[in-house]
Amino acid sequence: xxxxxxxxxxxxxxxxxxxxxxxxxxxxxxxxxxxxxxxxxxxxxxxxxxxxxxxxxxxxxxxxxxxxxxxxxxxxxxxxxxxxxxxxxxxxxxxxxxxxxxxxxxxxxxxxxxxxxxxxxxxxxxxxxxxxxxxxxxxxxxxxxxxxxxxxxxxxxxxxxxxxxxxxxxxxxxxxxxxxxxxxxxxxxxxxxxxxxxxxxxxxxxxxxxxxxxxxxxxxxxxxxxxxxxxxxxxxxxxxxxxxxxxxxxxxxxxxxxxxxxxxxxxxxxxxxxxxxxxxxxxxxxxxxxxxxxxxxxxxxxxxxxxxxxxxxxxxxxxxxxxxxxxxxxxxxxxxxxxxxxxxxxxxxxxxxxxxxxxxxxxxxxxxxxxxxxxxxxxxxxxxxxxxxxxxxxxxxxxxxxxxxxxxxxxxxxxxxxxxxxxxxxxxxxxxxxxxxxxxxxxxxxxxxxxxxxxxxxxxxxxxxxxxxxxxxxxxxxxxxxxxxx
Numbered sequence: 001x002x003x004x005x006x007x008x009x010x011x012x013x014x015x016x017x018x019x020x021x022x023x024x025x026x027x028x029x030x031x032x033x034x035x036x037x038x039x040x041x042x043x044x045x046x047x048x049x050x051x052x053x054x055x056x057x058x059x060x061x062x063x064x065x066x067x068x069x070x071x072x073x074x075x076x077x078x079x080x081x082x083x084x085x086x087x088x089x090x091x092x093x094x095x096x097x098x099x100x101x102x103x104x105x106x107x108x109x110x111x112x113x114x115x116x117x118x119x120x121x122x123x124x125x126x127x128x129x130x131x132x133x134x135x136x137x138x139x140x141x142x143x144x145x146x147x148x149x150x151x152x153x154x155x156x157x158x159x160x161x162x163x164x165x166x167x168x169x170x171x172x173x174x175x176x177x178x179x180x181x182x183x184x185x186x187x188x189x190x191x192x193x194x195x196x197x198x199x200x201x202x203x204x205x206x207x208x209x210x211x212x213x214x215x216x217x218x219x220x221x222x223x224x225x226x227x228x229x230x231x232x233x234x235x236x237x238x239x240x241x242x243x244x245x246x247x248x249x250x251x252x253x254x255x256x257x258x259x260x261x262x263x264x265x266x267x268x269x270x271x272x273x274x275x276x277x278x279x280x281x282x283x284x285x286x287x288x289x290x291x292x293x294x295x296x297x298x299x300x301x302x303x304x305x306x307x308x309x310x311x312x313x314x315x316x317x318x319x320x321x322x323x324x325x326x327x328x329x330x331x332x333x334x335x336x337x338x339x340x341x342x343x344x345x346x347x348x349x350x351x352x353x354x355x356x357x358x359x360x361x362x363x364x365x366x367x368x369x370x371x372x373x374x375x376x377x378x379x380x381x382x383x384x385x386x387x388x389x390x391x392x393x394x395x396x397x398x399x400x401x402x403x404x405x406x407x408x409x410x411x412x413x414x415x416x417x418x419x420x421x422x423x424x425x426x427x428x429x430x431x432x433x434x435x436x437x438x439x440x441x442x443x444x445x446x447x448x449x450x451x452x453x454x455x456x457x458x459x460x461x462x463x464x465x466x467x468x469x470x471x472x473x474x475x476x477x478x479x480x481x482x483x484x485x486x
Contacts, residue, residue: 001279003423008456009387012426015454016310026054028449031442041438047449048434055454055462086138089128090329090340093120094145099176101198101208103233103271105264105342106145109331113149117333120150124334124354125158129165131357132328137166141174142193143329143340148179152187159191172196174231177217178210185224194228195221196257201230201245203238218254229255236261239273242285250297257300260414262399265342272399275416282417283424290428290444298443308391309422310451317396318418322376328363330354336363338372341398347372347405375407382409388419433457 028047031040095106096113104110111118140162142155159171173188177197180188188195199214200207208214221227230249232238238245242258249256260278264270282301289299304315313319321327322338329340334354343349351369356362363369379394394400395414403411429448432455437445454462 001276001283001420001424003419004427006387008430009423009426011456012309012430013390015459016451018311021452026050026452028452030446030449035442037438040442044434044437044445051452051454051458052462052465054452084138084326085136087132087135087326087328088139088141089132089137090141090143091120091125091128092143092145092329092331092340093147093150094118094332096149097144097146097176098149098179099146099208099210101176102269103207103235103261103264104267105262105270107264108266108342110145120154120158120332122154122157122161124330124332125161127334127354127357128330129161131354131359131363133165133359135360137169139170139172140166141172141340143174146176146179147173148175148177148184152184155184156187156190163191174198176208176214177221178213180217180220180226182220182224185220185226188226189224194226196228196231197221199230199232199254199256200235201232201238201248201256202241203235203245206237207233207235227254229257231257231259234258234260234273234278236271236273239277239281242281243288246285246289246297246299250295255298255300260417263402265344265402267342272411272413275413276420278413278417279420279424282421286421286425287428290441291439292441293439296441296443302444303447305421305425306447306451308418309425310453313391313393317399318392320376320380320393322373322397328360336366339398342402343398344402344405347401349401372407375401379407379410386419388422391422392418429453430456433461 028050029043031043035043094113095109095111095118096115097104097106097110113119162169162171171191171193173193173195175195175197177195177199180195197214197218198208204211204214218227232245232249234242245258246256260273261270263272282305285299286302286305289296289302304318307313307315308318316327316339327339329337331337336351336354336357337343337349338351348368349372351363351366351372364373376394376397379397379400383389383392383394392415395410395418397407399411399414400409401407403409432440432448
């Protein structure tokens with residue numbers, strides 16, 4: 001697979017970046033479920049007119065944007081890593097689990113449920129709330145092991161405490177779902193929790209197994225209105241059948257998030273896939289998904305990469321998740337890590353215990369946190385000159401530290417995958433014009449509309465129209481066309 005030319009990447013960024021979007025901010029219509037073909041065509045036509053209109057106004061009002069050399073400093077400043085204003089807490093309830101998935105990254109912590117310190121307590125919850133009292137917690141995730149091994153009474157009391165302090169917090173859960181019943185489902189429904197659940201689709205029998213049991217659990221969750229989405233791990237067993245799995249989950253009516261397997265600490269059954277193979281297969285799946293018009297489903301995987309390309313990051317794996325104070329995790333005994341992943345002991349990235357802390361600042365001042373944070377800054381500096389840094393920001397820090405404990409360079413397979421998938425996506429969507437849109441997946445089109453996307457083809461038409469309609473500044477015609485790749 002070949003990367004796109006640098007000038008094509010720069011052209012794409014020039015006309016699809018946060019700074020530029022601010023100059024022509026507008027709200028596009030979206031294609032709604034149940035719309036007929038005529039209504040869809042009306043939405044596309046309306047968005048085309050709006051894009052032309054706003055782009056022409058942008059050119060007329062901001063001639064300086066086109067008169068001089070392209071100011072990548074301004075663009076980079078707007079694309080600089082942005083941090084959410086809310087903190088995410090991943091709270092491990094236990095390291096016990098009723099299943100034995102071969103690639104599980106929690107294996108390094110695996111213990112029986114009754115081992116001391118392996119059940120989260122209300123005291124741990126109260127201390128977390130005390131430490132984070134001055135932070136805007138937006139998401140609280142119950143995680144494991146298997147969180148449904150902990151009794152429903154605990155969750156009822158703990159969720160009450162959480163909502164008393166963080167009234168707008170979204171309480172979530174990651175589960176294998178096999179232990180759900182009507183009673184614990186009632187507690188989940190009370191707190192509006194729809195657990196994300198593990199399900200490897202057509203190859204589940206090879207990895208997580210217990211498929212019949214899981215199907216029964218899905219029915220119970222659905223009946224009790226607490227059914228969330230599936231999380232499928234992409235492994236060597238299913239990497240070549242992502243399209244088949246996508247169609248399988250469509251038939252089941254289940255949303256599905258696809259995540260790559262990775263080499264977990266102290267789990268010899270886990271591994272990192274070859275970057276070239278992964279890139280090729282994701283690109284095949286992307287090409288299929290964007291043209292899927294028969295009862296199409298969302299694709300979290302494709303949308304994550306689109307978000308990275310169009311919005312300079314997006315998911316935690318493509319942005320600086322170490323920045324500010326928005327991502328922390330606690331173990332059942334209160335031990336603090338950055339997130340719920342498997343952090344090697346030799347890397348010394350445990351940030352103390354929650355009972356040793358009075359505030360989030362105490363965590364940030366912990367020597368291990370300071371050393372780890374400095375490592376993430378080295379990683380950002382190492383990758384800073386890469387053309388694709390704007391859309392990955394060094395990738396997942398956990399993947400990187402597993403590869404290099406000194407945190408001086410990124411994990412190479414993920415790096416290869418990201419650059420080549422982003423390159424492919426830009427190459428493909430740069431060829432889209434409004435006249436072509438009826439043949440595309442409406443969910444894909446809505447994503448483009450939300451991000452005010454403009455392809456090279458669209459820009460060619462817009463710029464030609466602008467030259468006809470407005471009095472362009474001196475030499476503007478050449479400047480406007482300077483980075484077009486036709």
